[in-house]
Amino acid sequence: MNTHASAPGVGGSSVLIGALAPLTRPGWVEAGQHLVAGLELGVREVNETGGIGGRPVELVVRDTAADPHRAAAAVDELAGLGVAALAGEYHSVVARAAAARADALGLPYLCSSAVLDALTDQPTRWVARLSPPQSRGWRTYADFLLAAGHTRIAVAAQQSVYWAAGTHLLREHLAARGGTVVELDMSALTPAAVCDELVGNRATALLLLVGHPEPAAPIVRSVRRDQRLSGIMMGAPAGQPEFAEWTRLLGDDGAAIPFLRYLREPLSPLGARVERALRERLAEAPSFVGFEGYDTIAVLADVLRSHGTDRTRTAEPWPRVAVDGTRGLIRFSRVPAIGVWQWAEPPIQVVERDPGQPDRFRILHTG
Secondary structure, eight states: OEEEOOOTTOOSSOEEEEEEEOOSTTSOHHHHHHHHHHHHHHHHHHHHTTTBTTBOEEEEEEEOTTOHHHHHHHHHHHHHHTOSEEEEOOOHHHHHHHHHHHHHHTOOEEEOSOOOSOSSSSOOSSEEEOSOOHHHHHHHHHHHHHHTTOOEEEEEEOSOHHHHHHHHHHHHHHHTTTOEEEEEETTTOOHHHHHHHHHHHTOSEEEEESOTTTTHHHHHHHHHTOGGGTTOEEEOTTOGGGSHHHHHHHGGGGSSOOEEEOOOSSOOHHHHHHHHHHHHHHTSOOOHHHHHHHHHHHHHHHHHHHHOSOHHHHTTTGGGOOEEETTEEEOEEOOTTOOSEEESOOOOEEEEEETTEEEEEEEEEEO
8 A cells, every 4th residue: 555645846756654554453443544544644745845855755554454573574675665764553562573673674763653661672763652651651541540549450451562561550550559450361251251350359440451342342341231340440541442433333332431542632723733634534533543643744754854865864863853743842852761762742641432422532631
């Protein structure tokens, strides 16, 4: 899948930007579609304003399907095609594989959406990230749980480096404040068995650290229909309820399940304009992932315009970036225990779908 948007006054050979996104199952397809929509919108606007040094930008998209090996192979392919930089990816484990290959190849990579703290095993000058690290976001979510009076937390978790890291962060943060976390292994439990475990452990909140739509949706249905659990709160810090498919599958059952969202309200004038353009492009309300995609291209365009398209030099300006994005001024710095250049202050919200209007969101907490 290639995207090439040209404009009057833009000519010559294209500047290629490689993009990774989950566009088929088992990836979170809707997240991938929103990410690509944001990237494409950004490319179109760059080309409408003269491209990069008078050359049009061409987005070369590869579907990762949430597969780390497929992503690593795509990075090799894109590097061979001569891309000036790499962008995108939503799934943390996949982005980690992409970052490792980009680092090994000396290919600048701006990660749009993945949050795993250990995106690389060692510090690298080649990789930068827009999304907040998992440690910051999930600690914000833990603070929300405590403020809401929840200290007995159960997590329904699948096997994954990402879910394991999230469980560890929650357990560590909550334990220091008198809370407990019980892990329910979803490789061994049915949704009905999850309900029994929640009753037995007297949990007041269940967090869904599982894939979407399976097995997240069946767990939600099972818990909602169990009269013993009428008072339990369900949460999904990874953001499954952000996407419209969640409501299409679950209807009213999918409301009032708080999750992490990386937006700022009210939106800036730029954010509002991009929101309208993404809504038109997607024919639905854009998720925060669409804004991350747009901001990715805004940053890369700034870097390529100021330092040229030779990728041996493209990674040099990360610490000098200062770009007005849709969600604030984007600057990169070194953050303790994070091996990549990190936007230190992306906005973080805990939101839920309004039970009265599931297509609307309520902000419950900010961090």
